[in-house]
Amino acid sequence: MTYSLEVEDVNVRFRDHVIIDGLTLRVENDEFVSIVGTSGCGKTTLLRTIGGLLPQAQVGRMTLHGTELRTPEPRATMVFQHFGLFPWKTVEQNIRYGLDVQGRSNGMDARVEQLLDVMSLTAARDKYPYQLSGGMKQRVGIARALCLEPELLLLDEPLSAVDAITREIMQREVLGIIERETRTALLVTHDLDEAIIMSDRIIVLGGPPARVVLDVRSPMPRPRDIDSVRSHPDYIPLRSQLWDSLQSGRVAA
Numbered sequence: 001m002t003y004s005l006e007v008e009d010v011n012v013r014f015r016d017h018v019i020i021d022g023l024t025l026r027v028e029n030d031e032f033v034s035i036v037g038t039s040g041c042g043k044t045t046l047l048r049t050i051g052g053l054l055p056q057a058q059v060g061r062m063t064l065h066g067t068e069l070r071t072p073e074p075r076a077t078m079v080f081q082h083f084g085l086f087p088w089k090t091v092e093q094n095i096r097y098g099l100d101v102q103g104r105s106n107g108m109d110a111r112v113e114q115l116l117d118v119m120s121l122t123a124a125r126d127k128y129p130y131q132l133s134g135g136m137k138q139r140v141g142i143a144r145a146l147c148l149e150p151e152l153l154l155l156d157e158p159l160s161a162v163d164a165i166t167r168e169i170m171q172r173e174v175l176g177i178i179e180r181e182t183r184t185a186l187l188v189t190h191d192l193d194e195a196i197i198m199s200d201r202i203i204v205l206g207g208p209p210a211r212v213v214l215d216v217r218s219p220m221p222r223p224r225d226i227d228s229v230r231s232h233p234d235y236i237p238l239r240s241q242l243w244d245s246l247q248s249g250r251v252a253a
């Protein structure tokens, strides 16, 4: 088994409040894994720990392709729920930001153009965030993360702040991107349908403290598209299984 990400024995507490207590997680190469769970069970805390954003987290072992992961690194890039765009930078400048910080901008013009094109942002390249819709801002956030060509994409409810129609459009786009770019990805979401549509594997967390209630592999093969997933005979049974696990995680918490 080739694991891309290995996280063993994660422990996080905020003061006396234990949020994660000895959780272990492994993600295979190019696997798209969703983490679902009721509000407050520790999903974002787990993602932030993996992204190196929680210095107080204690982790027995955390590696990406065998190399230790401790602090925020371009190898593991996060896309946040609230975009995190710089209001004074244009779309293109926001996408290039990570490259600029790392001094990697030279020679990356083709990559930036490709992402502008893939994200349907070419016509908006000189616009500022205040001139963009929620869905466009989110595409800029995802393009900025992809521009760094991360080995691991950490997605913290990246589609939660957009309306239902934009959300479905974005789901289709992100699915397409993941299929084309084959990235290992961890997605935190509240949305069971989104988890089923996007994922190779779904982990249901209960808690806090966060613990794995269910770890299930999708019966729907890649390449996936929303319509074929929704009409798949295993869609409803899988959704019921996830829902039951969510309830059991909540009751036992």
Ligand SMILES: Nc1ncnc2c1ncn2[C@@H]1O[C@H](COP(=O)(O)OP(=O)(O)OP(=O)(O)O)[C@@H](O)[C@H]1O
Pocket: 014, 019, 037, 038, 039, 040, 041, 042, 043, 044, 045, 046, 190, 208
């Ligand atoms: N910086 C912090 N300081 C203190 N407590 C925190 C901090 N961050 C998170 N918590 C607490 O840790 C618990 C888990 O929070 P977390 O954001 O990880 O949950 P979540 O499962 O992502 O929730 P949601 O689905 O509502 O976003 C919550 O009780 C929250 O109040």
